[in-house]
Amino acid sequence: xxxxxxxxxxxTPLSSPIIIPTLSFRSLQLNCSFSSIKATLxxxxxxxxxxxxxLLTPNKNNSWKPLCLYYTQGKCTKMDEPxxxxxxxxxxxxxxxxxxxxxxNLQSQKLDFFLVLDLEGKxxxxxxxxxxxxxxxxxxxDFFHRFVRPSKMTEQRINEYIEGKYGxxxxxxxxxxxxxxxxxxxxxxxxxxxxxxxxxxxxxGLLNKAAFVTCGNWDVKTKIPQQCEVSNxxxxxxxxxxxxxxxxxxxxxxxxxxxxxxxxxxxxxxxRGSHHLGIDDAxxxxxxxxxxxxxxASLQITARRYPDAPEKVKFLFRDRIK
Numbered sequence: 159x160x161x162x163x164x165x166x167x168x169x170t171p172l173s174s175p176i177i178i179p180t181l182s183f184r185s186l187q188l189n190c191s192f193s194s195i196k197a198t199l200x201x202x203x204x205x206x207x208x209x210x211x212x213l214l215t216p217n218k219n220n221s222w223k224p225l226c227l228y229y230t231q232g233k234c235t236k237m238d239e240p241x242x243x244x245x246x247x248x249x250x251x252x253x254x255x256x257x258x259x260x261x262x263n264l265q266s267q268k269l270d271f272f273l274v275l276d277l278e279g280k281x282x283x284x285x286x287x288x289x290x291x292x293x294x295x296x297x298x299x300d301f302f303h304r305f306v307r308p309s310k311m312t313e314q315r316i317n318e319y320i321e322g323k324y325g326x327x328x329x330x331x332x333x334x335x336x337x338x339x340x341x342x343x344x345x346x347x348x349x350x351x352x353x354x355x356x357x358x359x360x361x362x363g364l365l366n367k368a369a370f371v372t373c374g375n376w377d378v379k380t381k382i383p384q385q386c387e388v389s390n391x392x393x394x395x396x397x398x399x400x401x402x403x404x405x406x407x408x409x410x411x412x413x414x415x416x417x418x419x420x421x422x423x424x425x426x427x428x429x430r431g432s433h434h435l436g437i438d439d440a441x442x443x444x445x446x447x448x449x450x451x452x453x454x455a456s457l458q459i460t461a462r463r464y465p466d467a468p469e470k471v472k473f474l475f476r477d478r479i480k
Contacts, residue, residue, distance in 0.1 A: 222430050223247040227332045230287075230303035230437055250289060250441065251298040253430060254448060260296075263454035267293040271356065271368040272401070272457070274444045277377045278436040282308040283385045284323060284333070285436035286343050289444050290354065291371075296448055302350045303437050305337040309389055327432050340389040351396065362395045362465070370400040373418045373443050374479075375461055379471055399462040403447060404479040410455040416479065421446045 226246040228234040236242040270293055278285035283306045290300040308316055324330040351357035356368045370378055378400045386393045407415050415421040418439065422429060427445050431438025451457070460478065464470045 231336050250301045256296055260452045265454055265456045269367055269369050272371045274371045274440050275377055276436050276440040276443055277381050287437040287440045289440050291444055302347055304343045305333045306340050306343055307337040309339055327435055340385055341391050357396050365396050371403055371447055372400055373403050375402050399459045401457055402460045405460045405475045406457055409477055418443055425449050
């Protein structure tokens with residue numbers, strides 16, 4: 159029986175975590191090639207206060223490697239070890255490089271940046287990943303990623319919840335090592351937004367020339383307000399509007415796609431990483447977004463809350479995925 163990844167990668171106590179990859183040894187036992195494992199799977203449709211390392215230049219031909227999930231949270235201490243960097247990616251923009259010909263249909267966008275968000279967690283939010291996508295350069299220029307510790311569960315229930323959610327992906331250890339409460343995540347996220355001049359902390363302030371992009375309305379419409387209520391914090395003003403990529407896809411291609419996997423299938427984009435690991439899903443959603451833009455789509459806000467009644471949402475597209 160293979161040992162867990164954590165026992166192979168950690169040479170220091172848990173207080174100084176090193177690295178847990180995004181796939182488990184259970185997967186490696188089936189096939190040493192993760193990409194070939196993914197190719198055989200049936201694809202079902204389901205609905206950094208720490209300094210961030212500079213992103214590497216995107217390389218369209220780079221082979222896929224699992225992300226270092228300590229790195230995405232500013233906590234990797236093995237960046238200078240070739241054996242580690244050869245095995246794990248420290249680049250959220252890998253696989254998103256474009257050739258000059260890919261820009262020929264590109265349209266001018268009203269927004270400068272898209273914040274690709276894909277939450278994980280049905281009871282409470284467990285993962286909060288955001289990729290910052292530049293609409294002009296068509297590249298990921300930064301990211302924010304945090305694992306989130308539930309505030310209304312017993313430790314026993316949290317352990318069961320995380321084992322069921324992340325244990326099968328082999329990343330439950332990194333979750334336990336790094337997860338912080340949601341109110342702390344929001345504080346750090348707001349610092350990150352301010353650093354990038356995407357938000358100004360003024361009352362009722364929206365994002366500055368930017369918008370969240372989600373695969374569905376659930377993330378911003380439903381789950382963020384629920385978690386804010388559970389965590390006893392006010393709904394931040396920057397969650398007042400967003401772009402549902404499903405609606406953008408429907409109105410541009412004139413085809414219905416109920417989720418990320420169906421959009422990827424229709425566009426012949428291969429799945430990379432682990433489905434339902436938030437940071438991997440955010441990267442895959444970004445690849446769909448990039449294809450939409452290079453095919454000539456002009457993205458617009460698809461949903462907006464009423465300022466005086468934020469629990470109510472106005473959907474701005476007549477043709478939309480319900």
